[in-house]
Amino acid sequence: MKTAFFSTKRYDEQSFEKVNADYHHELTFFEPRLMLETATLASGFPAVCTFINDDLSAGTLRAIAAAGTQLIALRCAGFNNVDLNIAQELGIKVVRVPAYSPYAVAEHAVGLIMALNRKLYRAYNRVRDDNFSLEGLIGFDLYGKTVGVVGTGKIGQCFAQIMKGFGCKILAYDIRPNPVCLEIGVNYVELPELLKQSDIISLHCPLLPSTHHLINADSLQHFKPGAMLINTSRGGLINTKAVIHAIKSGQVGYFGIDVYEHEDSLFFEDLSDTVIQDDTFQLLQSFSNVVITAHQAFFTKEALQNIAETTLSNISDIDAGRECSNEIKAT
Ligand code: NAI
Numbered sequence: 004m005k006t007a008f009f010s011t012k013r014y015d016e017q018s019f020e021k022v023n024a025d026y027h028h029e030l031t032f033f034e035p036r037l038m039l040e041t042a043t044l045a046s047g048f049p050a051v052c053t054f055i056n057d058d059l060s061a062g063t064l065r066a067i068a069a070a071g072t073q074l075i076a077l078r079c080a081g082f083n084n085v086d087l088n089i090a091q092e093l094g095i096k097v098v099r100v101p102a103y104s105p106y107a108v109a110e111h112a113v114g115l116i117m118a119l120n121r122k123l124y125r126a127y128n129r130v131r132d133d134n135f136s137l138e139g140l141i142g143f144d145l146y147g148k149t150v151g152v153v154g155t156g157k158i159g160q161c162f163a164q165i166m167k168g169f170g171c172k173i174l175a176y177d178i179r180p181n182p183v184c185l186e187i188g189v190n191y192v193e194l195p196e197l198l199k200q201s202d203i204i205s206l207h208c209p210l211l212p213s214t215h216h217l218i219n220a221d222s223l224q225h226f227k228p229g230a231m232l233i234n235t236s237r238g239g240l241i242n243t244k245a246v247i248h249a250i251k252s253g254q255v256g257y258f259g260i261d262v263y264e265h266e267d268s269l270f271f272e273d274l275s276d277t278v279i280q281d282d283t284f285q286l287l288q289s290f291s292n293v294v295i296t297a298h299q300a301f302f303t304k305e306a307l308q309n310i311a312e313t314t315l316s317n318i319s320d321i322d323a324g325r326e327c328s329n330e331i332k333a334t
Contacts, residue, residue: 004028004029004049004050004074004318004319004321004322005028005029005031005047005048005049005050006028006029006030006031006048006049006050006051006052006076006318007031007033007044007045007048007050007051007052008030008031008032008033008051008052008053009033009035009036009037009041009044009045009051009052009053009054009057010034010035010036010037010053010054010056010057010271011032011033011034012034012271014307015032015078015307016032018307018308018310018311019032019311019314019315021311022308022311022312022315023311023315025315026315026316026318026319028315028318028319028322031048036056036057036058036267037051037053037057037058037059037063037067038057038058038063039058039062039063039066042063042066042067042070043066043070045066045067045070045072046070046071047070047071048070048071048072049071049072049073049074050072050073050074050075050076050318050321050322051067051072051074051075051076052075052076052077052078052314052318053075053076053077053078053084054077054078054079055079055081055084055298056084056266056267056270056271057084058084058267059075059084059085059086059090060084060086060089061086061089064085064086064089064090064093064095065089065093067095068093068094068095072095073094073095073096074095074096074097074098074318074321075090075095075096075097075098076098076099076314076317076318076321077097077098077099077100077314078100078310078311078314079099079100079301079310080099080100080101080102080103081209081210081237082097082099082331083209083210083211083237083239085097085331087331087332087333087334088333090333091332091333096321096327096330097330097331097332098314098317098318098320098321098327098329098330098331099317099329099331100309100310100313100314100317100329101157101329102157102309103301103306103309103310103313104301104303104305104306104309105157105158105160105161106161106303106305107300107301107302107303107305107306108158108161108162108207108235108300108301109158109159109161109162109164109165109207110161110165111235111261111296111299111300112158112162112205112207112233112235112259112261112300113162113165113166115233115235115259115260115261115294115296116145116203116205116231116233116259118259118294119231119257119258119259119292119294120142120143120145120231120257121140121142122139122140122142124294125139125140125291126140143202145166145169145170145171146169146170146171147170147171147172148171148172148202148203149171149172149173149174149200149201149202149203150163150166150171150172150173150174150201150202150203150204150205151174151175151176151197151198151200151201151203151204151205152166152173152174152175152176152184152189152205152207153175153176153177153194153197153204153205153206153207153208153217154176154177154206154207154208154209154236155175155177155180155181155184155189155207156177156181156207156208158207158235158236159175159177159181159184159205159207159208160181160183160184162205162207163175163184163187163189164187166203167187167188167189171203172190173187173188173189173190174189174190174191174192174196174197174200174201175189175190175191175192175197176191176192176193176194176197177191177208194217194222195222195225198222198225198226198227198230199225199226199227200227201227201230202227202230202231203230203231203233204226204230204231204232204233205233205234205235206218206232206233206234206235206236206240206241207235207236208236208240209236209237210236210237210238210239210240214239214240215239215240216239216240216241216242216245217240217241218232218234218240218241218242218245218246219242219245220242220245220248223245223246223248223249223254223255224254226249226254226255228253228254228256229253229254229255229256230254230255230256230257231255231256231257231258231259232246232255232257232258232259233259233260234259234260234261234262235260235261235262235300236262237262238260238262238263238264238265238266239264241260241264242264243263243264243265243283243284243287244283246258247283247286247287250290250292250293256292257292257293258287258290258292258293258294259293259294259295260293260294260295260296261295261296261297261298261299261300262298263284263287263295265281265283265284266297266298268281269281269284269297270297270298271297271298313329317329317330
C-alpha cells in the first residue's frame with residue numbers, strides 16, 4: 004500500500020525499509036510532523052503512518068481524507084492524538100501497535116529511578132571532572148520500599164515484576180486489576196491510598212480525558228513527603244506547574260520523566276542552537292532532583308523491529324480487506 008510516513012528520522016527509515024523487504028509496501032518518508040499545514044504531503048497516499056506528536060485532530064483528518072487517505076497507521080501504542088470520532092465519520096480506519104516492547108519502557112522507568120536515587124548523572128559529571136567527593140550523592144535502598152504503580156497493563160505489569168525483584172512492596176491502582184499482578188502479590192488500592200503510602204510512584208496508564216492531570220495540586224497533597232514521581236506514559240497525566248510547586252516545597256523529592264505535557268514543540272529535535280521558549284520546562288531542568296529524557300523509553304532495537312513488523316502487517320491487513328485486531332474505533 005502506498006504509505007506516507009510522517010515525523011520520520013533516519014532510524015525509522017532504516018528499520019521500516021529492512022522489515023518491508025517482506026511486505027513490499029510503497030513507503031515514502033517525510034521528516035515534518037503531520038498537521039493541518041503539512042497535510043498536503045499526504046495527497047495521493049491511501050495510508051499515512053504517524054507517531055506520537057503528529058496532530059490528528061479534526062482539521063488534519065478532514066484535510067487528509069479530502070486528499071484520499073483512508074488509513075492511519077500509528078507506529079505507537081498511545082492514540083490520544085487522534086480524534087477517533089471524526090476519523091470514523093470520515094471513513095478513515097485507525098490501526099496502532101498496542102505492544103512492541105513493554106520491557107523497553109518498564110526498564111527505562113527503572114533507569115530513571117536508579118539515576119535519581121543514586122544521582123548517577125551528578126556522579127558521572129563529577130568523576131569526569133576529577134571530583135571524587137561523595138557529598139550530596141547519598142541514595143536509599145530500594146529493598147523494602149513501597150512502589151505505587153498507576154496502570155497495570157502490559158508496561159505496568161513488567162515494571163511491577165522488575166520492582167518486585169528489587170524486594171519492593173508493590174501497590175497498584177487500575178480500573179481493571181491485572182491477574183498476573185495479583186498473582187505476584189501486587190496489592191490493589193484506591194489512588195489516594197497509593198499516593199499516601201508509596202515511596203516511588205510510577206505512571207503507566209493511558210492519557211484519556213479521565214486521566215488528564217491525574218497528578219495535580221490536589222493529588223500531590225496525598226504524596227508522602229519527599230516521594231519520587233516517575234512518568235514514562237504521557238506528559239498530560241501530570242500538571243507540571245503543580246509538580247514544580249511540590250518540588251519546591253519538598254513534597255516531591257525526585258521527579259523523573261520521559262514525557263512532558265508540551266513535548267511536541269521540543270522532543271525529537273536538536274534544539275541546542277536555539278533559545279527554549281518554554282519557561283516551565285527550563286525551570287524544571289534547573290532542579291538537581293529532576294531527570295528528564297526526551298521520550299526515549301520505547302527506543303530499543305527490539306522495539307523498533309516490532310514496531311515496523313506490526314505496522315506493516317496492520318497495513319497489509321487493511322489493504323487486503325482483512326479484519327485487523329489492532330484497529331481502534333471510537334467508543
Ligand atoms: P495497556 O493498555 O496495556 O495498559 C494501560 C493500563 O492502564 C490498563 O491496565 C488500563 O486498565 C489502565 N487504565 C486505564 N484507565 C485508567 C485510569 N483511569 N486509572 C488507572 N489505570 C487506568 O498500555 P501499556 O502498553 O501498558 O502502555 C501504557 C502507556 O504507556 C500508554 O498509554 C502510552 O501512553 C505509554 N507509552 C509510553 C512510551 C514511551 O516511550 N515513553 C512507549 C509506549 C507506551
